[in-house]
Amino acid sequence: MSKLHITTTVNGDPAEFLCEADDSLLAALRGPLGLTGTKEGCGSGDCGACTVMLDGSMVCSCLVLAAEAQGRRVETVEGLAEGGALHPLQQRFLEHGALQCGFCTPGLLVAARALLERNPDPSEEEARYWLAGNLCRCTGYDKVIRAVLDAGRDLRQDHGEKVA
Amino acid sequence: MPPSPYSAPDNLGEALGLAAAPGARVLAGGTDLLIQTRAGRLAPTAMVDLKRIDRAMGIRPAGQGFVIGAATPCTALRDDAALVAAWPGVVEAASLIGSVQVRNRASLGGNLCNASPAADSVPALIAAGATAVVAGPGGEREVPVEAIPAGPGRTTLAPGELVIELRLPPRPPGGGDAYLRLTPRTEMDIAVVGVGAALVLDGSGRCTAARIALGAVAPTALLVEAAGAALVGTKLEEGAIAAMLAAIDAAISPIDDQRASAAYRRRIAGVLATRAVARAAARARGEQA
Numbered sequence: 001m002s003k004l005h006i007t008t009t010v011n012g013d014p015a016e017f018l019c020e021a022d023d024s025l026l027a028a029l030r031g032p033l034g035l036t037g038t039k040e041g042c043g044s045g046d047c048g049a050c051t052v053m054l055d056g057s058m059v060c061s062c063l064v065l066a067a068e069a070q071g072r073r074v075e076t077v078e079g080l081a082e083g084g085a086l087h088p089l090q091q092r093f094l095e096h097g098a099l100q101c102g103f104c105t106p107g108l109l110v111a112a113r114a115l116l117e118r119n120p121d122p123s124e125e126e127a128r129y130w131l132a133g134n135l136c137r138c139t140g141y142d143k144v145i146r147a148v149l150d151a152g153r154d155l156r157q158d159h160g161e162k163v164a
Numbered sequence: 165m166p167p168s169p170y171s172a173p174d175n176l177g178e179a180l181g182l183a184a185a186p187g188a189r190v191l192a193g194g195t196d197l198l199i200q201t202r203a204g205r206l207a208p209t210a211m212v213d214l215k216r217i218d219r220a221m222g223i224r225p226a227g228q229g230f231v232i233g234a235a236t237p238c239t240a241l242r243d244d245a246a247l248v249a250a251w252p253g254v255v256e257a258a259s260l261i262g263s264v265q266v267r268n269r270a271s272l273g274g275n276l277c278n279a280s281p282a283a284d285s286v287p288a289l290i291a292a293g294a295t296a297v298v299a300g301p302g303g304e305r306e307v308p309v310e311a312i313p314a315g316p317g318r319t320t321l322a323p324g325e326l327v328i329e330l331r332l333p334p335r336p337p338g339g340g341d342a343y344l345r346l347t348p349r350t351e352m353d354i355a356v357v358g359v360g361a362a363l364v365l366d367g368s369g370r371c372t373a374a375r376i377a378l379g380a381v382a383p384t385a386l387l388v389e390a391a392g393a394a395l396v397g398t399k400l401e402e403g404a405i406a407a408m409l410a411a412i413d414a415a416i417s418p419i420d421d422q423r424a425s426a427a428y429r430r431r432i433a434g435v436l437a438t439r440a441v442a443r444a445a446a447r448a449r450g451e452q453a
């Protein structure tokens with residue numbers, strides 16, 4: 001079977017790759033595209049370690065076919081930092097120690113950014129429900145939630161400064 | 165496993181042509197199909213992605229009712245204020261599926277055609293009186309949602325047929341619906357029992373129509389017509405609820421599995437049905453519920 005040639009956009013830049021019809025987007029990101037930030041925890045939609053944005057909505061890249069990315073926009077954890085500057089979420093994760101092994105972190109960061117873009121001032125309960133599809137075996141979630149709520153505060157302040 | 169050719173046609177005619185190939189399967193969100201294919205439970209020879217077909221995507225008003233594209237992700241339901249106001253039970257059922265990531269992909273068409281007895285949106289759709297528009301080589305037909313599932317993992321769709329739209333009727337005046345499920349965890353779990361209820365109350369609080377459907381207590385999602393009939397003509401007094409529960413108890417055939425025993429499912433079916441009717445009735449009276 002000849003491979004499929006897919007052209008897409010990854011983190012704002014045009015990208016192309018070859019894949020088999022049944023390859024996952026996760027495999028394409030980590031393989032031909034060389035973006036290994038996105039992790040595979042379960043391969044079955046349960047853990048969220050593979051979370052990416054596809055045309056602006058967060059999905060498990062293990063449950064998306066690579067071929068589905070044709071003409072779509074994909075955003076991964078590699079797109080979070082701007083140049084050398086960490087995203088406020090990344091900064092707060094570091095400060096709170098919201099990771100131990102770090103395997104869940106890329107997925108949590110992408111999912112948390114999606115939350116804060118939709119709702120920059122989530123309640124703790126909203127944040128916990130939003131992140132229910134991101135499993136972490138190490139932290140017990142509490143530091144993760146603190147980091148996300150603090151990052152929301154940072155982003156609201158930033159925004160306030162820009163408006164002012 | 166040989167790779168299955170993937171296609172994403174942008175019109176229904178082409179999709180039907182591709183789906184007619186032996187062993188081809190329709191792909192909506194892939195949250196069941198890709199997992200089952202990787203586990204070797206399914207070996208599709210081709211996957212026909214519906215998500216680039218306009219009719220399969222999005223929510224459209226149809227008179228006072230709604231047309232929901234069969235491959236529309238569940239999150240779109242919650243974002244449609246008119247749908248939330250008209251059929252909150254259907255929306256709450258779709259909003260229980262998986263995580264945000266899963267709901268950004270999972271569709272009502274996939275939930276229905278995957279034909280799991282525990283599918284959350286199906287009892288809610290059945291209670292609401294939803295229909296499925298089935299397209300196939302022979303044209304289109306509109307059937308009640310409860311006519312689609314045939315047993316675990318099996319549907320009544322003929323080879324080459326697919327569901328292109330789901331349709332919800334207008335919310336009747338004095339109508340209300342609700343869906344409740346029991347899971348051991350609050351998120352990311354499969355229903356032990358699910359109950360959808362939709363009913364209509366007249367100005368005096370008397371029930372003039374009712375539909376009760378249950379999930380995870382029979383080989384398919386189950387419309388229990390006698391349960392609805394037990395409520396019609398009553399003001400939902402204790403005796404009417406007891407008659408509804410007796411009808412449910414007679415209709416269901418739950419099994420023991422790793423999630424719950426049959427006996428527990430039977431008990432919970434009654435508890436959830438009572439609560440779902442109360443919630444639907446509160447909504448019918450215009451109360452926040």
Ligand SMILES: Cc1cc2nc3c(=O)[nH]c(=O)nc-3n(C[C@H](O)[C@H](O)[C@H](O)COP(=O)(O)OP(=O)(O)OC[C@H]3O[C@@H](n4cnc5c(N)ncnc54)[C@H](O)[C@@H]3O)c2cc1C
Nearest residue numbers: 045192193194195196197262271273274275277283284327
């Ligand atoms: C982590 C996780 C959690 C989940 N939690 C829940 C839950 O809480 N409740 C629940 O009910 N489900 C749950 N599911 C199962 C799944 O997400 C749902 O059943 C979902 O609605 C399936 O829709 P889909 O669009 O992804 O279907 P797909 O996987 O694309 O398709 C499912 C099946 O239906 C067929 N099909 C799809 N669309 C059509 C169509 N329009 N016409 C004909 N055939 C079609 C496909 O060929 C396939 O056999 C969960 C899944 C995961 C991975």
Ligand code: FES
Nearest residue numbers: 041042043048062
């Ligand atoms: S690897 Fe995709 S959800 Fe776990």
Ligand code: FES
Nearest residue numbers: 100102136137138
């Ligand atoms: S830090 Fe190890 S899984 Fe979350």
